[in-house]
Amino acid sequence: MADAIAVADIENPVRVTNRQGRSPVLLLCDHASNHIPAGFGTLGLTKEDLQRHIAWDPGALGVAREMSRLLDAPLVESCVSRLVVDCNRPLDAPDLVPSLSELTNIPGNTHLSESEIAERVAVAHTPYHEAIEELVALRIATGIPPVLVAIHTFTPVYRGNERSWHVGIIHDEDTRLATPMIAGLQAVQGLCVGINQPYSPADRVYYTLERHARDNRLKAVMIEIRNDLVTTGKEEKQWGERLARILGEVEGEVL
Numbered sequence: 624m625a626d627a628i629a630v631a632d633i634e635n636p637v638r639v640t641n642r643q644g645r646s647p648v649l650l651l652c653d654h655a656s657n658h659i660p661a662g663f664g665t666l667g668l669t670k671e672d673l674q675r676h677i678a679w680d681p682g683a684l685g686v687a688r689e690m691s692r693l694l695d696a697p698l699v700e701s702c703v704s705r706l707v708v709d710c711n712r713p714l715d716a717p718d719l720v721p722s723l724s725e726l727t728n729i730p731g732n733t734h735l736s737e738s739e740i741a742e743r744v745a746v747a748h749t750p751y752h753e754a755i756e757e758l759v760a761l762r763i764a765t766g767i768p769p770v771l772v773a774i775h776t777f778t779p780v781y782r783g784n785e786r787s788w789h790v791g792i793i794h795d796e797d798t799r800l801a802t803p804m805i806a807g808l809q810a811v812q813g814l815c816v817g818i819n820q821p822y823s824p825a826d827r828v829y830y831t832l833e834r835h836a837r838d839n840r841l842k843a844v845m846i847e848i849r850n851d852l853v854t855t856g857k858e859e860k861q862w863g864e865r866l867a868r869i870l871g872e873v874e875g876e877v878l
Contacts, residue, residue, distance in 0.1 A: 636747045637754045638700050640688070646696035648870060649758060649769040652687045653711040653751075653831055654680035655700035660746065666706055667730025677724035678704045680776040682853025682862075687774040689863025694870060699754050703747035706732065710751045711773075711831050714744065718827075725782065755835050763839065770800060771836045771843040772870070776850035777821050789852060791817035793845035795824045795833070800842040800873070807869035821847065 657679035659666060665673070672678065684700060691698040701710045705721075706729055712719045720743055722732045735743075762769045779786055790808060794801035808816045822828045829845060836843035846866060853859050 636701070636703050636750045638702055639754055639758070640698040640700070641691050641695065642697050642758070644691065644695045644697045646694040647762075647767055647770045648690075648694050648696040649755075649762070649771050650687050650691055650694075650696050650698040651755065651771060651773040651831055652680075652684050652698065652700040652775075653709075653773060654705050654775060655684040655687070656702045657704045657706075658702060659704050659707055663707055664731060666732060668706075668727075672727065673704070673706075675727075676776070676778045676850060677727050677729075678706050680774075681850050682848065682859055683774045683776045685856060685859030686776075686848065686853060686863045686866065689860050690772075690774070690867045690870075693864065693867035697758055699751070699758065701747060701751045707746065708740075708743035708748045710748050711828060713827075713830050713834075714748075716827060716830075719744075719748075725778075752831075752834065755831070759835055759839060759841070768839075768841055771832055771841055772800075773831055773843075773845040774866075775845060775847045776853060777847045779849055779851045781821070786821050786849065787815055788817035788820055789815045789849055791820045791822070791847040793819055793822055793824065793829060793847060794843075795829060795837070797837075797842070800844045803873035804844055804846075804869060807872060811865070817847070 657673050659673070687698055687700065690696065706724065708720055709718060720732050720735060720740055722729050759769055777786065777791070792801050792805050792808065805816060805818055808814055832843040832845055848862055853862055
């Protein structure tokens with residue numbers, strides 16, 4: 624897998640890149656980093672555990688950064704591991720602070736009090752969503768309704784089950800952006816495209832887009848790339864170029 628994303632300190636739990644980008648696309652990366660702030664130790668995990676998908680979405684940030692560059696689009700990324708708090712979960716979700724991720728127990732997340740969970744939320748969840756809300760509101764106010772695109776990666780095997788899709792497009796009942804994105808990806812020879820696979824909103828993985836797109840009636844889509852396809856910087860760039868090209872092709876139609 625690609626190396627961990629280095630984050631200097633917890634004073635920067637969220638990063639916004641290219642804030643003034645001219646594209647209507649607003650890129651989001653919920654699981655960009657495997658960084659655990661010093662105050663939380665290692666949560667009882669090894670360095671090897673923290674490189675795995677349980678801690679972040681390997682490859683997602685590299686893809687999102689390339690898309691941001693090519694599209695001239697703002698990018699909002701969480702700089703804290705989802706093992707501290709999952710920014711793509713509602714506050715009442717049972718896995719907001721997971722004590723079990725896939726098949727791995729997270730010792731540092733067991734038997735947490737309400738105040739300890741609230742601390743996790745304040746550290747990363749709240750700043751991340753406030754940054755998105757600020758950008759969404761600013762763009763709506765300036766007459767450029769944003770189009771939200773969340774970039775994620777998924778594992779080739781999950782709990783013993785192989786996943787054949789190379790990429791998945793996740794969407795709710797609003798398919799204004801999902802439909803042309805699916806068509807664009809299906810036109811790529813040899814690409815296996817999942818439609819609401821390997822996840823769907825019913826799996827409670829659509830929170831960020833539900834919170835920021837649905838209430839504002841904004842076009843949105845969640846893109847899941849199989850993480851064994853983005854293990855190097857070159858592969859991240861290739862996927863970033865592919866997705867940016869397809870988004871560019873549908874720009875006149877739906878953006």
